[in-house]
Amino acid sequence: MNTTDYTIRLEKEEDHHAVENLVRESFWNVYRPGCSEHYVIHVLRDDPAFVKELDFVMHLRVHKTDPAEQFVVEQEGRLIGQNMFMKTIIESDDGRTIPVLTMGPIGITPELKRKGFGKILLDYSLEKAAEMGFGAVLFEGNIGFYSHCGFSYARNFGIRYHDLPDGADDSFFLCKELIPGYLDDVTGVYQTPQGYYVKDEDVEAFDKGFPPKEKQKLPGQIFG
Template identity: 40%
Template sequence: MIFSENMKVNLRIEEERDRRASEYVTREAFWNVYNPGCCEHYVLHMFRKDPDFVPELTYVAEIGSKIVGHIMYSRGKIQKDGGGAIETAVFGPVSVLPEYQGTGIGGALIELTMEKAARMGFKIVTITGNPQYYSRFGFVSGAQKGIRYAGAPEGEDFPYFLVKELENGALEGVSGCFEDPPGYITDPEEVDRFDKWFPPKQKLRLPGQLGYQQEADHE
């Protein structure tokens, strides 16, 4: 794997001793990005006790003894329209410290863990994210494969719901609906309580965040 500036980056499975550092990296990576503050570090913290959590695919990236990146996996399901379900691998959050973003660390974590997911028998990966970024890893919109996203408005395409076949033809002839694993649902009050374990940071409403334009239009 090639990283910018010839960095020596080690990718390995997350260990228990890494947990708080991984949560810190996740908090730093997502703070004020999509919303004021963030909840992704709390999602990571709680998922480790969730039966859908996949520790074998949850990795850290480290430079020396410093953790600079992290990826978490869980199990999800596509409910088929004709009955039954198909298991999927779900990754996210994927986190890289801001000062190391753009160096290839996030992409390396994604590629390594998807290869391992395929070896473990997963045939499909489902995520929500930026389609322009994730297309480089072979992801396409769920609608393109006949899979709807349960959180999207009825009858509307949701371009941020993405799928990738780890086995060619895994979704051939399949139509259905994917719903995020319950572990991604958070209580804002619980997030705020958990956040007190970390250094104080200011929550800001910034352009580009979810809902920013709607709020600006009503000011």
């Protein structure tokens, strides 16, 4: 794949519903029967911690030959991916507040998963976050995908997940430094921004604005 196959740009207001639908399609029945992530992004865009400069959408690029002019016209094709970031903090054990980023949801349209688009979008987003001067990104995710983009377990950086009992499995909690050494002298607790916590009844109400879809209990889902 090369850069003539896709475009990545900032999300516009007119993209919102299509992006929410993409996220719904991409997360549906993956982690739970149905999903909440399309509502989460709907809420997070208005959150003061939302980083609008890092709110990306990915489209296929379409090449067409203009019949009159006989040159190749490049157009934005269909929406295939999105990613976004929020500002949050690590409460350092020595009393400092360390600003960091958290990320997601990130989603790729179901029929194009595992073709390399997710990694391209994530690498691009992280590069832009680094250019903005952010020092580190932490979030919950599957190391199987995120290790391809330089993430490792947050515990390796001395960072703990909030409200997790001692000895509990923390292999879902990942970290990548954008500034090498940013967390060198930090140990502490990461806080998930409050905006990610949504109520089931609000998700249900919001979901009614989308085409009906069957919720299924499937193996591998982590929430009931």
